[in-house]
Amino acid sequence: MSTITSSSTTTGRERLGLRLALAGGALLLVSGLLSWSFEPIFGDISIRLWPVSLQVFAMLIGLTAVALALSPTVLRRALGWVHAGPGLWALGIGATAYTALSLAAIAVEAGGLINANEGAWIALVGALLLLGGGWMVRDRPRAPEAFSAQGPATVEIVTIVAICALALAAAAYALGRDDAWVFVLFLLTLGVIGTALARAEVFEWLGGAAGRHQHVLTLGAFAAAFLFPFTQDGSEINMSIATLVLIFAATAIGLNIVVGLAGLLDLGYIAFLGAGAYVGAIFSGSVSSSIGWTPPFLVTALMGGLFAALLGLIVGSPTLRVSGDYLAIVTLAFGEIFRLAMFNLDGNNGPDLTNGPNGITAIPNLSILGFDFGESHTIAGVELSRAANYYLFMLFITALIVLIFARLNNSRIGRGWVAIREDERAAEAMGVNVFGLKLLAFAGGAFLAGVAGTVKAHYDTSVTPDQYQFLESAFLLAAVVLGGMGTIAGVILGAVVLKLMPEKLRFFSEYRLLLFGLLLVIMMRFRPEGLVANKRRQLELHDDDQDRAAQTDRSPQTKEALQ
Amino acid sequence: MHKRSVISAGALLLATSMTLTACGTRGGDSGGGSEGGGDSGDKVAKIGVIAPLSGDLSALGKGIENSVDLAIKQANEEGGIEGWTLEIAPEDDQANPDVGKNAASKLAGDKDVVGVVGTLNSSVAGTVAPVLDTAKIVQVSPANTGVSLTKGEDAENPSRPYANYFRTCTTDAVQGPFAARYLYEEAGIKKVATIHDKKAYGQGLVESFTEEFEKLGGEIVAAETINPDDDKYDAVVTSVKAKKPDAVYYGGEYPQAGPLSQQMKAQGLKVPLMGGDGIFSPEFIKLAGKTSNGDLATSIGAPTEKLESAQAFVDAYEGGGYSDDYEAYGAQSYDAANAIIEALKVSLKDAETAEDARQATIDAMADVTFDGATGKVAFDEFGDTTTRVLTAYEVKDGEWTDVNTEEFK
Amino acid sequence: MDQFLQQLVNGLTIGSLYALIAVGYTVVYGIVQLINFAHGEIFMIGAFGALSTYLILFQGQTSLWVLPFLVLGAMAASVGVAVLTERVAYRPLRGAGRLAPLITAIGISVFLQEFVRLFYDKVPGLDFPSAKQKIPFPQIEVVTGPAIELGPVTIQRAAVFTIGCLIMCGAALWWFINRTRTGRGMQAVSQDPDTAKLMGINVDRVIVVAFAVGAALAAIAGVAQGLLNTNINFKMGFIAGLKAFTAAVLGGIGNVWGAILGGLVLGVLETLAVQFLPGGSPWKDVWAFALLILVLVFRPQGLLGAKVVDRA
């Protein structure tokens, strides 16, 4: 917290800092118009007055810096509520990192730092000025009007919509980058600006605005996601990445019911996706399926969901007696049993059902009400490829899952789950049907995953046991943990990060798992609540809280119950 | 109030996003322009490779990648195809059908790719072939032996499932029986136990082996399976040993076959282990240890080192400075790549872009015929190779030594 | 009957491996109530430690005197990594609920596997083979020679070594726990950490010792597994770890003797299941995991009774 003697008067040192930051931001802005390299790399950053890639990113950072630096003075009217000090400090660090990495990129791609042109150096100077200015104002107290700020409704709605559109544009742009350097630098830019704005407490305001216009936000986000295929001009590869991300995200939200709401750690969740996928595959009419019957897809989807839910009930039943990390191991064991059973039901070691390790292949494309998902369709002059068809369908399913999650969360059932998560015995003593709700969480989460699985089977065209190994469960859990347990936005963010990064960064794919493991360790150490923390219901991960410790019995069992 | 704000928000969103994405496109265009320019004015056509470049089977996969690379380099040096430069686009499938499918999607999405060499595993081919078939990209496998890839699921009424799929190796339908005849006729073994890893390749081999072996009058005393993820096969070896076979026929690959052979001998089951081309690798001998002497394998084609047509390949490979051995499928991969290059000579001639030439390349494949490293390369109406020369090898003094080469009839 | 005896021997061999690894789970759990998910990887690191020692110092040697050095190399690697993970990853999370350490453990497990896979052949100055595929393990004459035939039963020499290791380790463990100051300190901490702290026991140190003891036994198991299977690979720890955890639960988690008993019982049940249940060897892990679930549900305190039962 900033100093208590917070006065809105600005000291001389702060004034200097703000000016330095302003100058730095301006330099960054200007640098974008200059040449960064003698070589025409990264979409040709050698041309002046024609900013592309790295230059544009620098200008974005510069623009943010200028806005923040001017917020206490010139823009006081509009942006007076912004907490400029910490924002500028974060931006300074980020901008320095960005320009340094840009120089490194130029050096690597063009062969030596000698190839960096004046623009890049000016950007570096700007970043350093910003860093210095930011350091001077980093303790600047928050303006008194910070939290009371509530703009007119139209301004807020426009802002929300603009942010959705920006997110769409950013996603489309990022996916379009083939150059790993540009991709990384773009992500870094987003990260830097995002962190700076978060430090400047812009998101507090946004959070408020979003809360006041939740429908607009939700619809906007989905509209942006819906429009996404139309920006891709039939690019199959980007759409297939996007579809993978969606399937993954939808499953992760299902898992979030179990882990985030009910607090039951499930390490075998991928098996439910697999159960749905196998049902989808077996009843798909694939030649390698041993069952010839092909019901309409909606029936298959329902069957897949119900079968997964049935498995969920079976896995959930030990929760009557087992909880905590024992439960996690039970679910892990169950997941392995599922995979091995699918592996073995091939006629050699059991009934011929799943075709063993070879899996069920050549699964035909979905066809719902005459709409063939395997064909390209032209809608509004834009060609929608096969992957885009599945993307839109998955988007619909994801929307349903999000709706179910949100509504359950905010109901008697959801409160029951959270109560169980918080203190199982107290919940029971207050009349909450603990066992029933736990089963419901398992079965419900499994159902949603099962439905997603039936679509995945058709999209993947093959279902093999290897797709459903433990590591995939760990990935799902990581998406939930990374994003923020119990949140929707966080889990979607986590899913995007975990699926998108390895697809776009080829050089990185070899190290994907290594970094994944490291990420889990670091997140648990430094930010266990995830990227998007659930402010209202932060999980019990920062257990060292004083007031908490005071009221908690010290025996391990009580801690256990609190999980 | 709510409804109105939502509608106006939607309209606004549409407008904003269109503007923004338009901006994005401009940046993207200028990016694409600078990248396309190579050092010559030639257009680029890529030949993809889908093989396990990491994981247990990476020795084989690297051999495939390097051999294709060699073929492409040679073609470019010889002036290859007028106006075109060939490039290699390797993708790792980790011997996993799912990863393989993603690799295939990636290659299909690359407009420059006109052909693919791969895969190693039949199970991976099951997911790769449909993707490439949809994209009309020719696929030539140097190693898939699963019968159904060319003849369909129904063995009685063969019908070709993927028009784009060809292979330079013979199938299980040839290799299994060849092994059966070798064991029964040459080695005089009448009682055999079979073990396989349940994958398409291993199971297919064992099935065709069993059929032929029993037809010849031999006896299959035990039929077991293992899980390739296991390291320890004690339980299986014990059951097999109790049936007192004179040899064990294993359908699968060397990462399992090596330890299996070693553990068999250590448990006192001192009979030869025989397998298909999947165990024909020096890695097998390393894993199986000293007791592997006497183990047998079949492989497709005549021994590379002994075949005159292959000698040129071996020399070129060794001169190519590759750090990995060409392994079991080097020669077949080299031939597969050359088959695609031969077809491209026809199809790329009149093509504007590489993507346009895809279908024409598939059409041209049917007529390709040349003398490759493994002998004459040509394909029948199913896409199978017309040569059916096989060789049996035996481990002698820690090395694979060929003991019998003949044309399978 | 012959087959039964043979499978019994096989089961005891595998069971000894499980038992050696399971002790690590149980000791750590008994003291900090943490399922050290990465313990399977510690076992794997042990095997690679032994291999590295061999490749650096004894390349080409096959005589018996090499073996103790391999074991020492394995222990050094395992204990080092285990203590490091405790220090860097687990200690900061102590008292932070249960979810965070478990997720951390999963992260460490994945990280260690990948680290070995990616970088084993990249150690500067040393010509190690790539760990991306199975690596043959050095053969030591006396322990990997021809099998011993006892009537109808064949016993691999490496199996004798494995079972022998278990017996020796069991004895050493008994002596350590009951006869040394540190061992008694461990007992005290596992029974009541608060009181132990009040009595001046350095709990941090005891926890490190617990990790180290578990890692040392896992390292021996790693060497034994290498000799038995004649090859090792980077993912050998995952399933072995799960099985060993099953063994620890089966015996009663927190109870050292329970872990040893549980390992042996699990190994024997598993091999007998392959022999006598339909479906054959690919189902054996299924039986093991099903057993784990059944034990957790119906007898969470395990065969010999666990220290902390109230997971229910």
Added chain:
Amino acid sequence: MSTAAVPHADAPSSPGRGVVLEARNIVMRFGGLTAVDDVSFQVHEGEIVGLIGPNGAGKTTFFNCLTGMYKPTSGEVTLGGRALPPRPRAVVTAGMARTFQNIRLFGNMTALENVMVGRYCRTSSMALTSILRGPKFRREERESIDRGRELLRFVGLDDKADHLARNLPYGEQRRLEIARALATEPQVVLLDEPTAGMNPRETEEAMRLIFRIRELGMAVVVIEHDMRFIFTLCDRVLCLVRGALLVEGSPAQVQSDPRVIEAYIGGSEDDDISADELTEEDVEVLHAEGVDVEPSRTSARSENGR
């Protein structure tokens, strides 16, 4: 709405009315330790009953037996004449709610949500209704919110409805726990040390709150160590020593009973060696293990636990 929200106190309170809660010959053994030894008692409508006794006397264990958190070794509990099954949920549904010695709120839920969890057993919307937001769901949800706010106002927390329970000061957490218990619409409320750790002013407030609960027509059973509090508040007082009922009577009677004083003095003397008041988890662990309780160990534990 507001009138329906709080049960009516249709009669002034005084003992001697109909029996609401009755416990007959409750015995609870853990291994070799008898924590509750053949205790019987009755609670009448609108009565405030105090339960006192030195540490380790088995008061909380007795509460756990009453509320179904433990299954008594023998004995029977009836509420309004009907036998209560030893399951917490059934007990709450039948009309008896409790608070905990060491506060067990749902820390990461808001105060209002905590109270709404108490409404769980009086509502019945299941998953599908919740997802579809049917009319029943909306009615119940609105009722729950209104009722929750009503109760928060009743305990004086109406301005803290949206605060996380964990962020409330200690005294307010105690009151919130009471509101949560009241939300289950009980006939009898069991309060386990409701003033532990409170300052005199807060204790005074708590006392007034308990009187007001009685005015709503509910019977209250209170465990307390604060004698002044007990003797001012209660209509009747029971004193437990070593699991057995020592004295029962009016505050004045109990206060003057020499055995009570002796029990307290003696109790504190041999506090170190007697089986101390076990936390319920400790006992469960021991129980599940089938292990005899080692007195020294448990005493050390619970001291630390407090």
